[in-house]
Amino acid sequence: MTMTQSKSLALVSEQDIVRIRQTVRKLTQELGFSLVDQTKMVTAASELARNTVVYGGGGEVLLDVLTESPKTGLRLQFVDHGPGIPDIGLAMTDGWTSGNGLGLGLTGAKRLSNEFSIESEPGHGTRVTITRWK
């Protein structure tokens, strides 16, 4: 697997959530994703970006274009240094929320991507990685 393109964007404000949606949309279009796949990836990015901003106290997103011939994919890593998630199992339950959202961010993003992983250490932060292949 090779990484052909890489960039990072800060995720601090609501405006950054909009910016990441636009960036992911443009990248998935350039990679030739179908319209449904573009929409899924943009929506997953929006959910996770909001988590980073609202619950993680801000952070950044790393965007990598992956090539694993003949497939191309887009990997997004949402990283924050916030309070972390004490119980990932609980956080991965549909409808569970520590805030006032619908509790669909993590589970929804998992369903909308091909690969999903989450690492979190209480007191140190959280990293959520999703990948979608074309």
Next chain:
Amino acid sequence: MTERIPIVQIGKCLVVTLQGDLHDQLALTLQDDLSALVVKHSARCVLLDISALYMVDSFIARMLSDISGILKILDAQTIVVGMQPAVAITLVELGLTLSGIKTALNAELGMAMLRKMEALEGVAGDDDPE
């Protein structure tokens, strides 16, 4: 100055077209503005056209659902029209079915549906036709 989404009044209906990138605060402002305008103009129906939205995440979905619920208490019907097929597919996969929200394929069908509801109400008086 706060950014706002324009709201157009047509008879007893308010029409809103959501476009481009809806950031969270803008969505919340719309909720306040619509509630205030429904009361001010005694509006009976609100048509939300989302055909220009390329994505609806759980935040926007909740806003649509909240608007619909708030306006119902204020005695106005809300109808969401024009959702892109890719957005509908994504929403369901995300785990949202938008139950409780009335939808129509496009603005024309949406208006027809609102007129029909209004007519039914006319026959049944003040009672809910359901």
